[in-house]
Amino acid sequence: MSLLSSALITVAILVIVWQSGKTVFVRLLDGVEPGVIDGIHHTASHVPGVEGVTEVRARWSGHELHAEINVAVSPELSVAERHAVAREVNHQLVHHLGYLRKAVIHVDPVQEAGEEHHGIASHSHDDLPVHSH
Numbered sequence: 001m002s003l004l005s006s007a008l009i010t011v012a013i014l015v016i017v018w019q020s021g022k023t024v025f026v027r028l029l030d031g032v033e034p035g036v037i038d039g040i041h042h043t044a045s046h047v048p049g050v051e052g053v054t055e056v057r058a059r060w061s062g063h064e065l066h067a068e069i070n071v072a073v074s075p076e077l078s079v080a081e082r083h084a085v086a087r088e089v090n091h092q093l094v095h096h097l098g099y100l101r102k103a104v105i106h107v108d109p110v111q112e113a114g115e116e117h118h119g120i121a122s123h124s125h126d127d128l129p130v131h132s133h
Contacts (some may be wrong), residue, residue, distance in 0.1 A: 032058045043096045044069050049085035051110045064101035075109035082107045
């Protein structure tokens, strides 16, 4: 075997080890590939009744994916109808993403969708200094 052939094989092995190592390291940190997040967002946004998907968070736990999704719906829907939309989002996610183990679906009225509506402003009570929770 020539020196050039040995060098090419060595480079090929190093590339494979680098790519595999990078994937394992991301998984060790519960990282999720952007394509998975995009798939969750796409699937949830196509469920009837969903007017928007404002947040998608996911993490790996071993070989299973856990996700939290915030969806926006019409404020005219009843609680039962909102619940039905959330159940259908969960059903479609599990159906389309076989590696998804669990999804928590949070439903917001469309005018209050997004994380900026969920924060608690700084305040004080009971003679405590100003704080937030």
